[in-house]
């Protein structure tokens with residue numbers, strides 16, 4: 001009798017284990033069948049994010065190392081799981097930010113970007129891979145984030161934030177992170193956050209430097225309190241013109257993640273009236289005490305003039321993208337196409353080709369027969385360089401049997417600086433140097449690479 | 460009374476403004492003696508006359524700095540210090556920051 005009892009118990013235990021194994025297998029299968037990530041092309045209403053009553057055993061294991069921090073604890077972790085964050089821009093700042101928020105167990109992540117992944121993004125936009133080129137950045141970021149933490153709800157938005165959709169979108173999130181790359185979007189995000197009462201964790205980076213502030217937080221200033229007027233467009237440098245070392249936005253995006261996590265967990269941010277500046281060259285941080293909220297601020301002040309979203313591209317005088325603007329400074333007969341220039345080369349017509357890019361860009365690639373004098377040196381009339389130019393013009397004159405206005409063609413990367421250089425050279429022609437006929441090569445070296453010589457590098 | 464005032468002013472952020480000053484980021488200057496105390500408004504005029512040769516519109520607008528430049532006086536936003544009316548003290552540290560927008 002006792003023997004039979006015993007064997008039945010053993011059998012039961014065996015079956016229990018079998019059931020547990022089957023349950024585990026089913027749970028895993030269900031997980032892998034989680035709904036495919038759906039790319040949102042417009043703003044749709046979201047179901048409210050439900051608060052977890054308690055942490056599961058899996059949660060406890062996954063987040064154990066941060067649960068041990070008294071600054072976070074179980075309460076902070078549960079707070080994270082019921083917080084939604086909108087990430088505006090899935091680039092150099094947005095990638096590390098989204099990565100750390102997901103890893104830490106944020107409840108919901110809205111990932112917004114209108115752009116597609118390009119090869120020149122990969123050095124800093126570290127959620128995207130080579131295989132994602134040409135794909136929507138929002139989707140690429142969302143799938144990378146899901147691989148990291150499938151319990152985080154990800155909503156990828158492939159759209160441009162605009163005055164029409166920004167309020168509806170931002171109202172649905174608890175915290176907004178500005179990871180955008182242009183001035184109009186920064187004002188738009190700020191105003192939408194003020195109008196919907198959301199804290200804005202904002203960072204930016206260029207070259208070797210970064211800045212971070214939390215706006216509209218606990219009675220502190222907003223972006224407009226600090227910068228009531230946008231900078232003149234010609235003073236704004238973007239990453240595609242000025243360059244950026246990938247790790248610099250990486251550091252700033254991580255700092256942004258830190259402030260978002262502090263706000264979301266209930267700990268609170270100390271950057272509400274503070275500007276953190278990072279100097280990558282000197283490996284130095286500086287913290288600056290900022291002004292308080294301004295009574296006369298146009299959007300968060302006592303008598304606001306901005307009570308709904310406006311046209312930010314008009315307000316800033318620039319487009320809501322970091323792509324280069326095309327200047328049109330010259331008349332049609334002052335410009336030639338890259339194809340025209342190719343036939344001048346093919347005919348061996350004597351001329352001078354002047355490359356006006358900075359030396360660092362000439363080192364990347366250049367046409368072998370070009371003379372390099374950077375635009376800034378022309379503008380400053382650097383005497384050695386002007387002398388060199390004069391020598392080349394004299395040589396050219398001999399070749400052209402005394403042509404009284406020998407041809408000089410000016411080239412740069414995209415055809416903006418070269419137009420400015422044509423204007424400078426025209427002023428110099430006949431006075432500071434011998435008379436010349438100056439023309440711009442429209443579209444610059446990038447047009448040359450695209451239409452004439454596909455082996456020429458693009459950057 | 461208001462004799463020499465030694466100042467350091469810096470251009471943090473390579474937003475372009477420092478290029479106007481021949482790429483020099485850090486300037487140690489001594490302001491000449493004058494009967495009135497120096498304020499920031501006069502300092503901007505002095506910088507324009509003595510250091511800024513070309514394209515002043517990239518640095519100043521009217522009698523203040525152009526939009527997009529934040530001024531710090533001894534590591535605090537100048538708004539907290541009285542902006543243009545702040546009276547300069549010996550050994551003050553004035554910093555001009557260009558706002559960054561990239562990401």
Ligand SMILES: [Zn+2]
Nearest residue numbers: 222225297300
């Ligand atoms: Zn404000």
